[in-house]
Amino acid sequence: MDDLPNLNPELFDVPDLARLQPAVPSTHSPRFLLLYGSLRERSYSRFLAMEAQRLLDRMGAETRIYQPHGLPLPDGASADHPKVAELREAAAWSEGMVWCSPERHGAMSAVLKAQVDWIPLSLGAVRPTQGKTLAVMQVSGGSQSFNAVNQMRVLGRWMRMLTIPNQSSVPRAFAEFDQGGRMKPSALYDRVVDVIEELVKFTLLTRDVAPYLVERYSERKESAAELSARVNQRAI
Numbered sequence: 001m002d003d004l005p006n007l008n009p010e011l012f013d014v015p016d017l018a019r020l021q022p023a024v025p026s027t028h029s030p031r032f033l034l035l036y037g038s039l040r041e042r043s044y045s046r047f048l049a050m051e052a053q054r055l056l057d058r059m060g061a062e063t064r065i066y067q068p069h070g071l072p073l074p075d076g077a078s079a080d081h082p083k084v085a086e087l088r089e090a091a092a093w094s095e096g097m098v099w100c101s102p103e104r105h106g107a108m109s110a111v112l113k114a115q116v117d118w119i120p121l122s123l124g125a126v127r128p129t130q131g132k133t134l135a136v137m138q139v140s141g142g143s144q145s146f147n148a149v150n151q152m153r154v155l156g157r158w159m160r161m162l163t164i165p166n167q168s169s170v171p172r173a174f175a176e177f178d179q180g181g182r183m184k185p186s187a188l189y190d191r192v193v194d195v196i197e198e199l200v201k202f203t204l205l206t207r208d209v210a211p212y213l214v215e216r217y218s219e220r221k222e223s224a225a226e227l228s229a230r231v232n233q234r235a236i
Contacts, residue, residue, distance in 0.1 A: 008221060008224075011217060011220045011221050011224060012217060013215070013217065013220075019209070019212050020209050020212065022208035022209060025208055026207060026208050029060050029061050029062045030060075030061045030062070030095050030096060030200060030203045030204060030207065031061065031062045031063075031064075031093060031094050031095045031096070032056050032061055032062070032063050032064075032094055032095070032096045032097060032098060032199075032203075033063075033064050033065075033066060033090045033091060033093070033094035033096075033097045033098075034049045034052060034053055034056075034063060034064070034065045034066070034097070034098040034100070035049070035065075035066055035068070035097065035098070035099050035100070035112060035115050035116070036048070036049040036065070036068070036100045036101070036111075036112070037068075037099075037100065037101035037102055037108060037109035037111045037112030037113075037115075038101075038102050038109060038111055039068065039069060039111060042181075043102075044102065044139040044170070044173035044174070044176075044177060045100040045101055045102045045109075045112075045138075045139050046065075046100075046181075047173075047177050047181040047182075047183065048100045048137055048139055048168075048170060048173075048183070048192070049065055049098060049100040049137075050065065050181065051182070051183045051189075051192060052098045052100070052135075052137070052192065052195075052196055053065055055192070055193060055196040055197075056098075056196060056199075056200065059196070059197070059200050061200060064090050064093070064094070066086070066087055066090055066115065068083075068111055068114070068115055070083050071083040071084070071087065071114060071115065071118065072084070073114055074114055074117040074118055084118050087115060087118055087119065088118070088119060088120075088123070088128060091119045091128040091129060092123075092126060092128050094132060095132055095133070095203055095207045096132055096133035096134065096135075096199060096202075096203040096207075097129075097132060097133070097134050097135070097161070098134075098135045098136075098137065098196075098199065099112060099116070099134065099135070099136050099137070099152050099156075100112075100137045100138065100139070101136075101137075101138050101139075101148045101152060102138065102139050102140070102141075102148070102173075103138055103139070103140045103141075103145055103147055103148040106145075106147045107147060107148060107151055108138070108148040108151045108152055108155075109148075112152075113155075116155055116159065119159070121159065121160070127160070129159040129160060129161050130159070130160040130161070130210075130214050131160065131161070131162065131206070131210030131211060131213060131214040132161050132162065132207075132210065133161065133162045133163075133164060133199055133202045133203045133206060133207075134156045134159075134161040134162065134163045134164065134199075135163075135164050135166070135167070135168075135195050135196065135198070135199040136148075136149045136152040136153060136156065136163065136167050136168075137149065137167060137168040137169070137170070137192070137195065138152075138168070138169050138170070139169075139170045139173035140169065140170065140171045140172070140173060141172070141173065141174065142171065142172065143171050143172070144169055144171035145169065145171070146167075146169050148169075149167045149168075149169055153167075160214055162202065162206055162210070162213070164195070164198050164199055164202050165198070166191075166194055166195045166198045167195060168188070168191050168192045168195045170183075170188050170192075171188075176188055176189075
């Protein structure tokens with residue numbers, strides 16, 4: 001380590017392929033939480049989330065769609081509000097997520113953002129989103145755009161999630177869903193299938209090793225400093 005004088009060798013972890021082999025691989029069905037971003041009665045982001053749920057169910061996954069009706073604005077209520085508690089419990093339960101948002105003024109909707117804002121980066125020793133997989137999808141009223149999915153990718157990275165490469169953007173959503181809320185056969189629907197397949201594959205590949213994949217030297221260093229400070233405080 002002579003060539004890395006600023007590095008703490010005791011905390012430096014050389015990547016080890018052996019640690020990517022879990023002692024007991026998971027055998028249960030992958031678990032997914034789906035969020036959508038509109039409260040309208042005829043919500044195309046909800047319809048898209050429901051299509052994603054049907055595909056996930058067909059692939060053998062366990063799914064939950066969170067209903068955002070009644071969720072207070074972030075900081076508008078305490079964390080023990082029933083809708084907040086429900087959302088946080090579902091986030092902790094999940095191994096991956098699907099976020100579906102309409103594009104509003106060139107951005108994701110406030111309804112979707114509020115849901116994510118209520119999910120903290122950490123709850124004590126529990127990190128509700130870190131290392132979990134994420135697929136992002138959007139619907140638009142006009143021509144195809146990628147503003148909402150691009151924003152959600154930034155948000156997913158901030159939440160330290162493993163956002164899959166594929167994504168779905170459905171333009172002129174009013175023409176892509178029938179009166180019953182089902183998506184019509186099209187290349188756009190095929191893309192949704194692609195996204196969900198990829199999400200399941202990435203989740204199966206990473207869920208057992210997610211803690212190793214997102215472990216950071218800087219955080220180990222910070223934790224070691226905090227532990228040392230507590231030990232020194234007790235010694236005084």
